[in-house]
Amino acid sequence: MGGPKPSIKTGMPGPGALAGPARFLWWLVGRQPARVAAGAALSSLWLVGLAVVPYLLSRAVDDGLRPGDFGALLAWAGVLLGALLLVEAVATLRHRTMTRLRMATSLMVARLCVDQSTRLGGALAGRVAAGEVATVGMGDVQPITRSMTAAGPGFGSVVGYLAVVVLMLDISPVLAVVVLTGVPVLALVVGPLLSRLHRVSSGYREREGQLTGRLVDLLSGLRVLTGLGGKQAYLDTYRRESRALRDGGYRVGATASWIEAVGVGLPALFLAVVTWLAARMAAAGEITAGELVAVYGYAAMLVVPVFFFIECAGDITRALVAARRVTAFLGLAPDRPAPTATAPGGPAPLVDPVSGLVVEPGAFTVVACAAPTDALAVVDRLGRFAAPAALWGGVEVDRVPDEDFRDRVLVADNDAALFTGTVREVVAGRGAPGDERVRAAVRAAAASDVVDGLPAGLDTVLTAGGTTLSGGQRQRLRLARAVCAEPEVLIAVDPTSAVDTHTEALVVAGLREARAGLATVLVSTSPVVLDQADVVAHVVDGRVAAVGAHRDLLADPGYRALVTRGDG
DSSP, X not given: OOOOOOOOOOSOOOTTTTSOHHHHHHHHHHTOHHHHHXXXXXXXXXXXXXXXXXXXXXXXXXXXITTTOHHHHHHXXXXXXXXXXXXXXXXXXXXXXXXXXXXXHHHHHHHHHHHHHHHHGGGXXXXXXXXXXXXXXXXXXXXXXXXXXXXXXXXXXXXXXXHHHHHHHTTOHHHHHHHHHHHHHHHHHHHHHHHHHHHHHHHHHHHHHXXXXXXXXXXXXXXXXXXXXXXXXXXXXXXXXXXXXXXHHHHHHHHHHHHHHHHHHHHHHHHHHHHHHHHHHHHTTSSOHHHHHHHHHHHHHHHHHHHHHHHHHHHHHHHHHHHHHHHHHHTOOOSSOOOOSOOOSSOOOEEOTTTOOEEOTTOEEEEEESSHHHHHHHXXXXXXXXXXXXXXXXXXXXXXXXXXXXXXXXXEOTTOOOOSEEHHHHHHTTSOOOHHHHHHHHHHTTOHHHHHTSTTGGGOEEOGGGTTSOHHHHHHHHHHHHHXXXXXXXXXXXXXXXXXXXXXXHHHHHHHHHTTTSEEEEEOOOHHHHTTOSEEEEEETTEEEEEEOHHHHTTSHHHHHHHHHHHO
């Protein structure tokens, strides 16, 4: 009774599937062939069953009720009851199958958007606004999902419609012609409304993405706006644009309501016309009483496929608008070329070709740089976020597969997101949240006092972004998460900028102990950090000017001035 449970074909769609919204929708249908076929077959069987019921009822009237044959009437009533029970059973299977089809489609589109976001990586922020990503990943999924109805009831409605035409031909060719031509006339009436729906929906969807982006900017920069005194001006702009979006929503809703009204009203009018013609024929003796009952039943049954025709047309119109946005997002190409090389078989030097910085395996390296922009540029190249590509064991990092590089080289940034979840889950990241490993990482980041001060310790649930924590507490938890991942190369930008000197010393000592034998790169000008380094690289004007121990480099006036400024 649960229906088929075939596996879903996965993988990113090819260029052909992304060539247009209609092709993308067809590609989604092709990912679930067994389930689509089951939905179409069950929907067809269901609607044909609905068409057979009036025929059985007419036989009961003509063979049993009119001659007064109680036995025949009872027999046809039993057949009719059996047919109704079968139709209901098929309807249940159809509904379950179509629900699975829609849910699987929803998950598939959402997964494609997540995979694409991961594939674009650091290039995503510069290519697509955060609001657009959120709208694509959530708002566009539902209309695409609803369009899958066309693969089940939509297809079945065509079969049911033809079945009614065939059955009515046996009663009256005139009535069959009326039914055969009536549905296309309804389509001609609905067509202009569908065109308008497509037009107003496209404009509404465009404004919706823009407004979502503005909301994301407002929420993320609320403290800055408050400090600058610009919060009210930004809110006024958002209020004005949200009103315009609301008015656009009214236009979409008005058009959609007309389509739904037509979907209910025109089939009822069609039913009245067919019934009136059949009643005149019955009065003239051209058809029997049972055939009149059958015609009424056929016409009433046609309300269902006609409704599905109109509903599916509206759903597909909305889905085309949504699919256009999704295909545009999925069609974005990453800045990096496709991987063509393998990662080094073991620990290997990581070299920045611009600055000349060499990160040796197992070394605790600190980069001291007077210009923060120069330091960030070095980190971006080492972390494969910017060109030109760094060299890893002599291989350009851009040519290495994503999973190989990201598993072994990790950039820990002070703005990295802290997601909602327990502290244990946040620190463990994608790894298994085992207490021993998580606590070791917390100790290495000198964050034990942070965890111990929380109501439930490691089981305390953090809000999104860790907003209930101070800046220094969030910084240490981010560092603990990076340590817990145990990458071969860990790169951290000012990981102690938000803590006091005592805590800073604990963090550096914990990092050295936890990362023994693994490469660690910190960007800092703090003497506490520099004094613990195996190697200090002094970067001037974007290039490494000197390399050595902290105490040896103090003989350089420029380095000494930099360190003094960093300490003071």
